[in-house]
Amino acid sequence: MSSHLFTPLSLKSITLKNRIVVSPMCQYSSVDGFANDWHLVHLGSRAVGGASLIIFEATAVSAEGRISLQDLGIWKDKHKEKLKQITDFISSQGTVPGVQLAHAGRKASTFPAWKGRGQVPFDQGGWKTVSASSIPFLEKEDAPLELDEQGIKKVIDDFAKAAKRALEAGFKVIEIHAAHGYLIHQFLSPLSNQRTDSYGGSFENRIRLLLQVIEAIQKVWPDDLPIFVRISATDWADGGWEAEQSTELAKILTDKGISLIDVSSGGLVSYAKVPIGPSYQVPFSAKIKKQTHALTAAVGLITEAQQAEDILKDGEADLIVMAREMLRDPYFPLHAARQLGEDIEWPVQYDRAKPAH
Numbered sequence: 001m002s003s004h005l006f007t008p009l010s011l012k013s014i015t016l017k018n019r020i021v022v023s024p025m026c027q028y029s030s031v032d033g034f035a036n037d038w039h040l041v042h043l044g045s046r047a048v049g050g051a052s053l054i055i056f057e058a059t060a061v062s063a064e065g066r067i068s069l070q071d072l073g074i075w076k077d078k079h080k081e082k083l084k085q086i087t088d089f090i091s092s093q094g095t096v097p098g099v100q101l102a103h104a105g106r107k108a109s110t111f112p113a114w115k116g117r118g119q120v121p122f123d124q125g126g127w128k129t130v131s132a133s134s135i136p137f138l139e140k141e142d143a144p145l146e147l148d149e150q151g152i153k154k155v156i157d158d159f160a161k162a163a164k165r166a167l168e169a170g171f172k173v174i175e176i177h178a179a180h181g182y183l184i185h186q187f188l189s190p191l192s193n194q195r196t197d198s199y200g201g202s203f204e205n206r207i208r209l210l211l212q213v214i215e216a217i218q219k220v221w222p223d224d225l226p227i228f229v230r231i232s233a234t235d236w237a238d239g240g241w242e243a244e245q246s247t248e249l250a251k252i253l254t255d256k257g258i259s260l261i262d263v264s265s266g267g268l269v270s271y272a273k274v275p276i277g278p279s280y281q282v283p284f285s286a287k288i289k290k291q292t293h294a295l296t297a298a299v300g301l302i303t304e305a306q307q308a309e310d311i312l313k314d315g316e317a318d319l320i321v322m323a324r325e326m327l328r329d330p331y332f333p334l335h336a337a338r339q340l341g342e343d344i345e346w347p348v349q350y351d352r353a354k355p356a357h
Helices: 037-048 077-092 149-168 183-188 208-218 243-255 282-291 305-313 324-328 332-339 348-353
Strands: 009-011 014-016 020-022 053-060 096-102 173-178 227-232 260-264 296-299 319-322
Touching: 020 332, 037 053, 037 077, 053 077, 053 173, 077 096, 077 149, 096 149, 149 173, 149 208, 173 183, 173 208, 183 208, 183 227, 208 227, 208 243, 227 243, 243 260, 243 282, 260 282, 260 319, 282 296, 305 319, 305 332, 319 324
Parallel strands: 020 053, 020 319, 053 096, 096 173, 173 227, 227 260, 260 296, 296 319
Antiparallel strands: 009 014
């Protein structure tokens, strides 16, 4: 292959056939955390479309960790059966199945976007949320409970149990969600973490929960399978988590055996000023990659084959993680290959539609 986008990448015992990854995208289509045929068709079509790795949407490690009542979950053994059906199909297409393990913290118990967002009232199925400190995401919202030592221990244990189920359900990559204002990010940022114990204050204390989650997962996850961490490189707000701390964290995570840092941004506070535009988050991936020995993934309004190719060629990332463009075009990798002059295999069922080079 002459293009960077279609060059394989090996991560421990797995090899990704190209550098195009389907980003975790919440579908808000589950009942009691169960995957269903929507997830099979939605994710399966993107495997048919040629992506190298599909990371399932933010998958709750506990019922109270769901963003909404409609979130996908992996907090009980019965969730595994349908997930295994989907991972088996994805694997049959030469695509690696991954899962993003998540706990929403104070951003839990909300309505999906098409139902108006906002907290779900208790009388409509909502629940009391938890966080690093008793600070609500929005002032008008019910404040979360500050997690005590026992609550923190449960969160860590829930992540470890979820990782074990993920392995049994056929996943080959775990991504720990430490971004977008969800629970682990709430511990990382001083804007949401005002604790005075060993989990608050200093940088070392604020990253403690994430490191403990990683350690717990590594005890049940095979050494030869990769673990990613998604971070928000900056809160886009004064006094918050920012790029220098992200770079320092990336060094630590890589030393701890994390295979790749998935670099996003924002989501912690409602008043963030985010300069959104094409590739707007790529500089954070580039900074971390150039200042550490970490592998990184770039995400955020990457929509064109040449755009993705240039990011890789310029050494700004090792993987391209795509969300909305993959919703618009499940077959983006097949089309991107043609645009970049690459001749890749199509599914045999579709081969008669493959354009001639």
